[in-house]
Amino acid sequence: MSQPSTRAIPEPTLRRLPAYHEFLKKLRAQGKTLVSCTHISEALGVYSTQVRKDLAVTGIVGRPKTGYDIVELMRSIESFLGWDDRRSAFLAGVGSLGSAILGYRGFESHGLNIVAGFDTDPGIVGTEVHGKTILHLDRLTGLARRMHVHMGIITVPADVAQDVADRMIAGGIYAIWNFAPTSLRVPDNVVVQNENLASSLAVLSNRIANREP
Amino acid sequence: MSQPSTRAIPEPTLRRLPAYHEFLKKLRAQGKTLVSCTHISEALGVYSTQVRKDLAVTGIVGRPKTGYDIVELMRSIESFLGWDDRRSAFLAGVGSLGSAILGYRGFESHGLNIVAGFDTDPGIVGTEVHGKTILHLDRLTGLARRMHVHMGIITVPADVAQDVADRMIAGGIYAIWNFAPTSLRVPDNVVVQNENLASSLAVLSNRIANREP
DNA sequence: TAGATTGTTAATCGATTAACAATC
DNA sequence: TAGATTGTTAATCGATTAACAATC
Numbered sequence: 032m033s034q035p036s037t038r039a040i041p042e043p044t045l046r047r048l049p050a051y052h053e054f055l056k057k058l059r060a061q062g063k064t065l066v067s068c069t070h071i072s073e074a075l076g077v078y079s080t081q082v083r084k085d086l087a088v089t090g091i092v093g094r095p096k097t098g099y100d101i102v103e104l105m106r107s108i109e110s111f112l113g114w115d116d117r118r119s120a121f122l123a124g125v126g127s128l129g130s131a132i133l134g135y136r137g138f139e140s141h142g143l144n145i146v147a148g149f150d151t152d153p154g155i156v157g158t159e160v161h162g163k164t165i166l167h168l169d170r171l172t173g174l175a176r177r178m179h180v181h182m183g184i185i186t187v188p189a190d191v192a193q194d195v196a197d198r199m200i201a202g203g204i205y206a207i208w209n210f211a212p213t214s215l216r217v218p219d220n221v222v223v224q225n226e227n228l229a230s231s232l233a234v235l236s237n238r239i240a241n242r243e244p
Numbered sequence: 245m246s247q248p249s250t251r252a253i254p255e256p257t258l259r260r261l262p263a264y265h266e267f268l269k270k271l272r273a274q275g276k277t278l279v280s281c282t283h284i285s286e287a288l289g290v291y292s293t294q295v296r297k298d299l300a301v302t303g304i305v306g307r308p309k310t311g312y313d314i315v316e317l318m319r320s321i322e323s324f325l326g327w328d329d330r331r332s333a334f335l336a337g338v339g340s341l342g343s344a345i346l347g348y349r350g351f352e353s354h355g356l357n358i359v360a361g362f363d364t365d366p367g368i369v370g371t372e373v374h375g376k377t378i379l380h381l382d383r384l385t386g387l388a389r390r391m392h393v394h395m396g397i398i399t400v401p402a403d404v405a406q407d408v409a410d411r412m413i414a415g416g417i418y419a420i421w422n423f424a425p426t427s428l429r430v431p432d433n434v435v436v437q438n439e440n441l442a443s444s445l446a447v448l449s450n451r452i453a454n455r456e457p
Numbered sequence: 458t459a460g461a462t463t464g465t466t467a468a469t470c471g472a473t474t475a476a477c478a479a480t481c
Numbered sequence: 482t483a484g485a486t487t488g489t490t491a492a493t494c495g496a497t498t499a500a501c502a503a504t505c
């Protein structure tokens with residue numbers, strides 16, 4: 032096709048692609064060079080037809096009877112998920128969770144570059160956490176605009192999350208990764224990804240209650 | 245009906261209930277006593293019919309024209325999600341993310357009691373982190389069995405996550421909250437909730453690419 | 458009563474699963 | 482060639498959305 036597809040990629044597919052990539056990394060470390068959907072299917076508990084459809088969105092083409100080239104498939108996933116790019120992000124709220132995220136090296140290989148942390152605590156502002164400079168929250172809006180940062184990570188308590196989101200949006204940030212347990216009001220052109228641990232815990236607890244013993 | 249319903253609660257419903265609860269907390273703080281589904285619907289961006297169905301699973305009954313009593317509804321959600329109970333859990337991997345989770349006070353009100361942390365680093369073993377004792381990983385299996393702990397939280401690097409999961413299961417743990425970016429092989433009677441930040445980032449990045457400017 | 462809201466049933470939509478044709 | 486595997490189309494399933502009846 033000559034024009035870019037407008038059909039949205041299903042969210043479950045997007046969530047599975049990194050898991051496939053992780054599995055492929057293991058296979059590659061074992062010296063394997065080829066993989067079939069059946070193989071991935073058995074390892075991750077996803078129907079092989081589903082795996083095939085998921086992989087297809089990345090543009091990879093497999094070979095009947097042999098499967099996919101592992102390195103080629105990994106590159107295809109990386110490029111599709113934008114792991115080759117560098118997206119700059121600001122993080123607000125350098126508490127224990129914020130510090131953990133600042134220090135997580137895994138994001139670097141996923142195209143995410145957290146360039147600075149922001150907080151209001153005078154004991155933290157001006158220091159470095161995991162090599163990242165911590166600045167006062169009052170500087171977030173201006174710096175986001177000046178540095179063309181478009182992604183924000185919110186790790187502040189729930190009661191100040193909306194204020195932080197407003198400051199981010201005022202600075203031109205249009206993608207927010209929200210770890211505060213509260214929903215944010217944002218304009219239509221701003222995308223928010225909520226990371227709610229209470230929700231995940233609710234799912235796990237319910238599965239415990241309904242599990243076969 | 246006289247026997248307990250066997251129909252599983254939809255996962256999206258379970259994920260939304262804590263968000264409703266959070267919103268109700270705000271309303272209560274404002275001195276409100278009643279709430280309608282329309283009100284919740286507008287605040288959280290969920291269709292009011294959906295809200296009504298979600299709330300119904302908790303057993304709450306509303307009153308036409310008036311809506312739901314906020315305090316009663318909060319209690320209904322809390323009781324349905326098991327937030328009145330006390331589930332003991334062990335956490336393995338006291339790095340930055342593990343420490344953050346050990347220190348997160350929000351879990352206490354959600355029925356989760358992390359009783360101890362485990363690690364192999366001699367510099368951490370024997371200390372306390374956020375008031376929780378850190379023990380050597382070798383003691384996890386035995387203590388889980390002796391203390392009847394059935395939930396485990398994995399915050400170790402991907403390459404040792406499977407080993408930690410095996411130790412947990414050997415100790416009688418049958419619910420695992422996995423923060424390591426790898427999928428775990430577990431027996432059928434063990435439930436696993438994967439918390440994969442790379443997956444969430446993939447969804448957010450894709451939404452950025454497809455967003456209306 | 459009239460009207461707002463709940464609760465429920467039906468229709469729609471989208472993802473998963475199954476069936477099968479194409480291909481190396 | 483035969484058979485394993487991909488790629489695609491059709492069927493199923495489950496959640497969301499819409500329609501509407503019940504009720505205070």
